[in-house]
Amino acid sequence: MVFALIGALFIGLTLGLLGSGGSILTVPVLTYVVGQETKVAIAGSLMIVAVISLFSVIPYARQKLVKWRTVILFGVPGMAGAAVGAWLAHFVSDAVQMLVFSLLLLTAAFLMFKPIKLVDAENEHAERAMYKIAMDGFIVGAVTGLVGVGGGFLIIPALVLLGGLSMRLAVGTSLVIIAIKSFAGFIAYLPVLEALHLQIDWQIIALFSIIGIVGGWFGHKISSKVNQQQLKQGFAVFLVLMGVFILYQNLTVFI
Numbered sequence: 001m002v003f004a005l006i007g008a009l010f011i012g013l014t015l016g017l018l019g020s021g022g023s024i025l026t027v028p029v030l031t032y033v034v035g036q037e038t039k040v041a042i043a044g045s046l047m048i049v050a051v052i053s054l055f056s057v058i059p060y061a062r063q064k065l066v067k068w069r070t071v072i073l074f075g076v077p078g079m080a081g082a083a084v085g086a087w088l089a090h091f092v093s094d095a096v097q098m099l100v101f102s103l104l105l106l107t108a109a110f111l112m113f114k115p116i117k118l119v120d121a122e123n124e125h126a127e128r129a130m131y132k133i134a135m136d137g138f139i140v141g142a143v144t145g146l147v148g149v150g151g152g153f154l155i156i157p158a159l160v161l162l163g164g165l166s167m168r169l170a171v172g173t174s175l176v177i178i179a180i181k182s183f184a185g186f187i188a189y190l191p192v193l194e195a196l197h198l199q200i201d202w203q204i205i206a207l208f209s210i211i212g213i214v215g216g217w218f219g220h221k222i223s224s225k226v227n228q229q230q231l232k233q234g235f236a237v238f239l240v241l242m243g244v245f246i247l248y249q250n251l252t253v254f255i
Helices: 002-018 022-033 038-056 058-062 068-091 094-113 130-147 152-162 167-195 202-225 228-254
Strands: none
Touching: 002 022, 002 038, 002 202, 022 038, 022 094, 022 202, 022 228, 038 058, 038 068, 038 094, 038 130, 038 167, 038 202, 058 167, 068 130, 068 152, 068 167, 094 130, 094 152, 094 228, 130 152, 130 167, 152 167
16 A cells, blocks of 8 residues: 555656646556556546646636636537547457557657647637537547546647647646546446446545645645756656556457
8 A cells, every 4th residue: 555655646746747647647556556457447547637637727727827718629528538438448348448558658758758849828829620629629538538547748739739728828728628527537437337346446536636636736846946858758768668568468468
């Protein structure tokens, strides 16, 4: 349990230090450290990510750094996508889910090691067509529902490069989107667990959420004292190692 608590703290710290990426650690920690079944870990991750994101967005909302129009355009289809992704879990094996998850880990590592150049401007530039933003939201939401990640490392670039938001607005807006679509994915996941006679571990969810919130707050406080680029590159290496490990673990099922 000690290692699980350390993992929960690390998740929160990473979110606080980097603004994204921490939630992608939740499923591996719940699966390989806590020892939960894959689908239980994915469902639990969705709730933990939703709670931490909801608390993290409070200071952004107070500073009016949430674009509510984009939350609706991107987030509502994202909720539908998360529900569809969770429904698909009925027909997808644990091994396939973890293979998809490992590919997401490697994608996140690439984006952190060699980040997309985002325009950090106070004013938004021209937005994409509404249906295209909605389509982006649905796809990211489906990934969220299927494998239990918040997807901040995908949402923030999408909101800046495709949605036309400034960087500061994108971060605050993404936290709201992550929260609502993760909640939607969690609710949609409950019938999956019921069909497999699996149960949610509410004690672990509560514990991870509380420690994650505290870790996120502390990480945010010390973020200004840490070299962000070096931190991201170091974390990217860690994600590659984890991604390769999960890939190896689950590829053996098909060999």
